[in-house]
Amino acid sequence: MTALLQARELTRTLPGDVPVTLVERVSLDIERGEFVSIVGPSGSGKSSLLYLLGLLDRPSSGSLVLDGQDTHDLDDNRLADTRLAKLGFVFQFHFLLPEFSLLDNVALPMRRLGRLKEPAIRARAHALLERLGLQGHGHKRPHQISGGQRQRVAIARALANEPLVILADEPTGNLDSASSANVRSILRELCREQQTTVVTVTHDPHFAEAADRVLTLVDGHLQTDQSLLD
Numbered sequence: 369m370t371a372l373l374q375a376r377e378l379t380r381t382l383p384g385d386v387p388v389t390l391v392e393r394v395s396l397d398i399e400r401g402e403f404v405s406i407v408g409p410s411g412s413g414k415s416s417l418l419y420l421l422g423l424l425d426r427p428s429s430g431s432l433v434l435d436g437q438d439t440h441d442l443d444d445n446r447l448a449d450t451r452l453a454k455l456g457f458v459f460q461f462h463f464l465l466p467e468f469s470l471l472d473n474v475a476l477p478m479r480r481l482g483r484l485k486e487p488a489i490r491a492r493a494h495a496l497l498e499r500l501g502l503q504g505h506g507h508k509r510p511h512q513i514s515g516g517q518r519q520r521v522a523i524a525r526a527l528a529n530e531p532l533v534i535l536a537d538e539p540t541g542n543l544d545s546a547s548s549a550n551v552r553s554i555l556r557e558l559c560r561e562q563q564t565t566v567v568t569v570t571h572d573p574h575f576a577e578a579a580d581r582v583l584t585l586v587d588g589h590l591q592t593d594q595s596l597l598d
């Protein structure tokens with residue numbers, strides 16, 4: 369079976385008088401339903417690799433195939449459509465829209481994708497908030513809930529269009545330890561129960577312990593690719 373994400377010799381170099389190489393010749397396959405944790409020292413290129421895998425940045429060379437589609441062939445609009453339909457993102461900062469209700473924040477990606485009608489969108493947004501333990505909060509604004517709750521809304525939003533992959537960059541970087549454990553177990557469950565692939569970049573050692581696989585980056589190179597499954 370073909371892997372969901374296939375990276376071959378991915379390299380990202382920032383041009384300039386002194387070019388800076390962020391990621392160098394990284395090759396890896398990520399399968400459906402895998403929970404992958406990318407670790408490594410600060411500045412080793414973890415976020416840069418996640419941005420490439422999440423189609424938020426384009427490689428300088430190398431190839432990336434997502435769900436059988438060579439992403440090199442996609443222009444910027446189709447790349448954005450692919451991100452919206454197939455990928456979900458969770459960042460260290462929640463990036464919820466402050467003037468929107470939690471329900472509307474979760475509904476936004478569905479409205480943009482335009483596959484569902486409004487009643488179905490609202491019903492799904494309600495169901496996602498409930499699933500993330502936020503039933504009864506849909507009418508609130510982001511500033512009216514806690515940081516841990518905001519991050520759960522961000523996860524609900526990331527799930528809105530039933531993504532194949534959730535990419536999370538330091539998703540617990542701003543949270544206390546109890547909220548971190550909660551977010552970690554939610555992502556872990558999603559992966560187990562729904563076969564959603566989860567790729568996280570994290571300094572949190574608990575994430576690596578919970579992962580199926582740990583990728584270690586050093587100076588932009590994939591140093592180790594370790595499966596933690598039996």
Ligand SMILES: Nc1ncnc2c1ncn2[C@@H]1O[C@H](COP(=O)(O)OP(=O)(O)OP(=O)(O)O)[C@@H](O)[C@H]1O
Pocket residue numbers: 382388389390408409410411412413414415416417
């Ligand atoms: N736009 C940029 N211009 C110049 N250098 C950059 C730029 N973006 C990233 N870098 C550098 O590239 C390297 C990789 O950055 P990246 O953020 O991917 O690392 P990281 O492993 O995620 O770091 P951290 O753990 O600190 O978040 C770092 O040395 C960083 O300073």
